[in-house]
Amino acid sequence: MSVELFHAGITENGGGALRPPEFYIKNDLYGNLHLVMQTWIYREDIGGEAPFITYFRKKHKEEWENPSFILTGETGLSMGISPVIETYQEERLIIAFLGGHPDQPQGSNDVLIASSDDNGYSWNDSELIYISGAQHMALLLRLYKDVENRLHLLWGRTPAGGLGVGEMWHTYSEDGGVSWTEPNNFLQMEDLTKDTEAVILEYDVVHDEMGCIHWTSRTFTFGSVISSGDPEQGSPGFYNRWCSSDKQWGEPEKLGFIRDLSFASAVDDEENNIYLFWVDDVENGNRKGIYYSKRSLSEPEPPPVISQTGPLLLHTNYPNPFNLSTRIRFTLEEPGEVEVSVYDMAGRRVLQQHLGAKPAGLHVHEINMEGMTSGAYIYEVSMNGTWRRQNTMTFVQ
Amino acid sequence: MLYLLPDSVDGTRYLSAFSDTGRLVLIKNNIKRNSGGQDLEGSYVVQTDIESESIKSSILSNTQFMAEGPTPLFINGSIHVIWGERREDPDFKLWNFLGSPIAMFSTTLLYSNSEKK
Numbered sequence: 001m002s003v004e005l006f007h008a009g010i011t012e013n014g015g016g017a018l019r020p021p022e023f024y025i026k027n028d029l030y031g032n033l034h035l036v037m038q039t040w041i042y043r044e045d046i047g048g049e050a051p052f053i054t055y056f057r058k059k060h061k062e063e064w065e066n067p068s069f070i071l072t073g074e075t076g077l078s079m080g081i082s083p084v085i086e087t088y089q090e091e092r093l094i095i096a097f098l099g100g101h102p103d104q105p106q107g108s109n110d111v112l113i114a115s116s117d118d119n120g121y122s123w124n125d126s127e128l129i130y131i132s133g134a135q136h137m138a139l140l141l142r143l144y145k146d147v148e149n150r151l152h153l154l155w156g157r158t159p160a161g162g163l164g165v166g167e168m169w170h171t172y173s174e175d176g177g178v179s180w181t182e183p184n185n186f187l188q189m190e191d192l193t194k195d196t197e198a199v200i201l202e203y204d205v206v207h208d209e210m211g212c213i214h215w216t217s218r219t220f221t222f223g224s225v226i227s228s229g230d231p232e233q234g235s236p237g238f239y240n241r242w243c244s245s246d247k248q249w250g251e252p253e254k255l256g257f258i259r260d261l262s263f264a265s266a267v268d269d270e271e272n273n274i275y276l277f278w279v280d281d282v283e284n285g286n287r288k289g290i291y292y293s294k295r296s297l298s299e300p301e302p303p304p305v306i307s308q309t310g311p312l313l314l315h316t317n318y319p320n321p322f323n324l325s326t327r328i329r330f331t332l333e334e335p336g337e338v339e340v341s342v343y344d345m346a347g348r349r350v351l352q353q354h355l356g357a358k359p360a361g362l363h364v365h366e367i368n369m370e371g372m373t374s375g376a377y378i379y380e381v382s383m384n385g386t387w388r389r390q391n392t393m394t395f396v397q
Numbered sequence: 398m399l400y401l402l403p404d405s406v407d408g409t410r411y412l413s414a415f416s417d418t419g420r421l422v423l424i425k426n427n428i429k430r431n432s433g434g435q436d437l438e439g440s441y442v443v444q445t446d447i448e449s450e451s452i453k454s455s456i457l458s459n460t461q462f463m464a465e466g467p468t469p470l471f472i473n474g475s476i477h478v479i480w481g482e483r484r485e486d487p488d489f490k491l492w493n494f495l496g497s498p499i500a501m502f503s504t505t506l507l508y509s510n511s512e513k514k
Contacts, residue, residue: 023501025479027472035479035501056501267414277414277423282401290402290412290423 024143028087029323029396031060034120036070036083036095053080053097057120070095070114070123081109084143086151088176089321090396091119096143096153099126109138111155115177129171130183132157140165140200146207147318148244151177154215156200157185165189165200168215170242170249186249187240189219204266206274209318209327209364211244216255216266216276237276239295255293306391311336314381314389317367321394325368328379328391332360336383340365343378350377369395413469424467424478457504458482479503 023037035056053070070080083097093116098109111130116123132138140156151173156165168187171180189199203217217238237255242248255276266276274295282289306314311333317326328340338358342351350372355365367379374397382388402423412425458464458480467480481501 023466023468023479023481025468025470027470031472033470033477037501275414277412279412290425292400292402294400 022082024084026085026087028093028119029090029321030119031323032119033058034085034087034093036085036097038081038083051079051081053083053095053114055085055095055120055123068120068123070097070126080112082139082141084141086143086145088145088151089149092117092176093120094143094151094177095123096129096141097126098138098141098155108132108134108136111138111141111153113153113177129153129180130155130169135159138169140203142203142205144205144207144213146211146213146244147209148211148316149176149319150174150211150244152205152213152242153180154203154205156203158199168200168203168217184249186242187252206266209329212241213243214241214266214274215239216274218278237278237293239274239276255295309389310383310387312381312383312387312389314391315362317379317391317393321396322369323396324370325366326393326395327364327366328381329362329364330381330389331362332358332383335359336387337385338363339382339385340367341380341382342367342369343380345376345378373397413467422469422476424469426464426467458502477503 023035025033025035027033035058037054037056038051039054040051054067055070056064056067058064070083080097080099083095085093085095087093095114097112097114099112100109110128110132112126112128114123114126130138136157136159138155138157142152142154144152144154146152152170153172154168154170157167157169158165166189167185169183170186171183173180199220200217201220203215205213205215207213219236219238238252239255240249240252242250266274276293276295278291279288280291306316308314313331313333315329315331317328320326330338332338336358338355340351340353340355341349343349351367351369353365353367355363369377372395374395376392376394378390378392380388380390412423414423457467457478459482462482465481465483467478470477470479479501480503
């Protein structure tokens, strides 16, 4: 294992980076890495350091490049914090961050995005997505892309200068961040606990193969005794989800109690389980340990059907476009023998896989295109040699 | 139902987790006290198959400095881990001052789908 220094996030003026997790990193279809970080830059006009958003890029098999600063004088912003980044198809990048205007009261933030259509070489002026207003502050920003290439922005809102989150907000884009839905306040802390002082300290979002995103949180209730060793005095965790089938949030559910003030996160697996991790006391507080809670989710709604013939339903593949591998999804309404084929645009079959007898239900099959050239291909699922459905996909190297 | 992973370590902080295609991987920080009595943090990788008794753990960062924000990234069969190490600020002489210089490190852990059981 070799450890490599890839870049010092230090400006010429001596600024540095804020505490974690104030940097985010994503890879794109071409194997490039894109990282955003909050750094401090000295500003002569205020005679001190102000937080800015810095973008770093590492092209595939090359060294990290010099950083570029996303916030320029043209934005009119005084500061930028909590950056998150997401890649979107071809060469489009989206950076979301919290920005404050010079004329805003201290402690209030707005949600903004900056975009690039040339793989990070140049950035468009940032756009305002959500205005917190003078009485509120946005924080805990997240940006996610689901399996249907939909971008999701989530953030919390608290009274200006307040602690934690009183509300959770969500918006999404189906066109790569060009347009966004009206922000939706999907969770109010007053709805979750009797204690109106409760706040959200951490949350995490993961997506599954069915077009749903799953939200888990750890909350803090004023007056509780942290690290007391009493589970009943800990902080409750909550779960909620949003699915593309109905585009609505459900009712939040309580997960359990967490005593310590450490990070919690969630991941999903192939069997439709959510895991919530956190750090807590063991042995009467003499040691720290990693706890987790496994939660089996109810059967999700199937993804959109793009075509059906007889008992064979074909759903959209994901990701698409893709690098190296993609997953195709199909539903059998009765058991049958299944075969998957891939054709190039000239009609030549380049891949053939016999999957054998499959039971009724939804199936996911991964296609690996290693060794093939970039371009559009047709994949075909056949059942019992009788029913056939096709769709196109784009392979990018 | 709550579970405790075996072989958990004292002082665990900044836990993050992700799943590639079935295997769960945890990345965490751990506090170490150096000879000067300072509490420093190192980035560890804890790799585990959930519900297994076997956990592999190794340190990635230089424990002379404070590691922060270990972030895993899964790309085509390999895990990339990126983290920051906070250094002494030449002006403030405080290595843990907010806004002090931070150096970014990355490594690639050998890991592939074929290793999965």
